[in-house]
Amino acid sequence: MKAMSLKRLTPVLFGTLLIMTGCQQTHAQLQPARIADVSAQSKAQLQKAIQNLLNRDIKIADNAFSQANEILVERAILKDDRGLPIIGREFGNVLKLSLLTDGSSCFLQSSETAELQVTVEGVRCIAL
Numbered sequence: 001m002k003a004m005s006l007k008r009l010t011p012v013l014f015g016t017l018l019i020m021t022g023c024q025q026t027h028a029q030l031q032p033a034r035i036a037d038v039s040a041q042s043k044a045q046l047q048k049a050i051q052n053l054l055n056r057d058i059k060i061a062d063n064a065f066s067q068a069n070e071i072l073v074e075r076a077i078l079k080d081d082r083g084l085p086i087i088g089r090e091f092g093n094v095l096k097l098s099l100l101t102d103g104s105s106c107f108l109q110s111s112e113t114a115e116l117q118v119t120v121e122g123v124r125c126i127a128l
Contacts, residue, residue, distance in 0.1 A: 029102050029103070030100040030101065030102055030107060030117075031100065031101055031102075031103075031127040031128070032069035032070075032098070032099070032100060032127070032128045033065075033069055033099050033100055033101035033106060033125035033126060033127050033128060034065050034066060034067060034068060034069055034099065034125065034126055034128060035065045035066055035099070035106070035123055035124070035125060035126075036123075036124040036125060036126045037124060038062070038063050038066045040062075041122065042122075042123045043060065043062055043064065045120055045121055045122045045123045046060060046064060046065065046108070046120060046123065047060065048121075049108045049118050049119070049120040049121075050097065050108065052118045053108055053109075053110055053113060053116065053117075053118045054095075054110060054112065054113070058073055058095070060073070065099045068128075069098055069099045069100070069128055070096055070097065070098050070099070071096075071097050072094050072095070072096055073094065073095040073096075073097060074094055074095075075093075075094075075095075095110060095111060095112055096110070096111040097109070097110055097111075098110075098111075099120070099125060100117070100125075101125040101126070101127050103127070105119055105120075105125075106119065106120040106123050106124070106125035107119055107120065108120050
């Protein structure tokens with residue numbers, strides 16, 4: 001089998017480099033964002049994105065991400081039948097959720113999942 005000549009290989013390498021650079025630039029262009037329209041539908045879409053991101057349900061306020069691009073979520077305190085903490089106050093890590101945009105789509109990122117992001121469908125975001 002004949003080895004590819006440098007002349008034929010150059011366009012392939014150049015194309016690969018362009019694709020890799022484009023992917024990195026798209027990722028780097030994400031900016032902090034807030035939701036444009038606060039509604040029951042936008043909250044439901046945010047809840048769905050959080051569940052997809054973390055594989056668990058987290059309750060958020062009706063106006064979450066309406067003023068800032070981050071919210072802090074504390075772990076729920078387990079209570080007995082009388083409403084008293086079962087083991088006392090737990091000081092677990094606080095979870096930070098961030099809303100980001102690339103100008104056309106919204107993305108949700110968690111401090112737990114580091115670089116992993118999910119798209120928030122059906123929600124319009126405004127860059128801060």
